[in-house]
Amino acid sequence: MNYAKNILETIGNTPLVKLNKIVKEIDALVLAKVETFNPGNSVKDRMALKMIEDAEANGNLKPGGTIIEGTSGNTGMGLAIAATLKGYKCVFVMADKQSKEKVDILRAVGAEVVVCPTAVEPEDPRSYYSVSKRLAAEIPNAWYVNQYDNPSNALAHYESTGPEIWKQTEGKITHFVVGVGTGGTISGVGKYLKEQNPNIKIWGIDTYGSVFKKYHETGIFDENEIYPYITEGIGEDILPKNVDFSIIDGFEKVTDKDAAIYTQKIAIDEGIFVGNSAGSAVKGLLQLKHHFKKEDVVVVLFHDHGSRYVGKMFNPEWMKSQGFID
């Protein structure tokens, strides 16, 4: 018989799928690493399990402990799945701009969710960074995951996502394009790929309202770049330790409107139902098209599932209310 001993064993080994219609203006082979095939429907299952296992090993997470994290949903889902099987409690802190589905889904898998305002400085005591830290200090036997600075995040991608992409493309990959939030995916995958072939180009997709692109290009952390935006999962108003700027060749910014429209377009053109950062990544890839040659193999990573955005990017009324469609 061929079965997994539990759901955690099904994490990883996601398919690589050729994109066709949506990238017809690009003269290269474009392949999508579709991470929705993970049990929590996102790439974050990989790093969530790795962060828990490493915290168990180094004694930071003890039996019966409570896992605390500031999460936009996907990391929470991965943590909650592993926590259920391993007997931990979860308390997640989210910003109020995140879709309601994400909050409901986390509650469905047994987590407690605290919602905080988005439009406050990271240092503000009401921010989701501050609230997560405070809860971790107040709740006994708690472990604060901190996916932004936790090295196990990027390591998970160095050990699994990167090698999978290398193997699936038989080492022919020339470019990796991916949205950047905590930086775990780009840094782990990018490091592994560059170790195999230093000529592989690593491109990060950023959003307007985030500090990454300017910081990468100038070394300046410009607070004037920061303002609230709609795109979910990518861009930051901080510099997470997991973003390894040295392995990133460039950042490309995509607008909220384009990210939303391309999220819809991936489903319509390719039949692949994925989330908002995938729309952003595909639009960013199209903006970068002059970098690609016919013989290139470009891999773009789709982080999460479209079901988490049915009230937003897949809802015509919401799209109209944002001025994204007529």
Ligand SMILES: Cc1ncc(COP(=O)(O)O)c(C=O)c1O
């Ligand atoms: C939907 C989505 N896309 C992209 C990202 C960015 O991935 P990473 O944090 O590995 O940079 C995240 C992470 O929060 C996410 O949830």
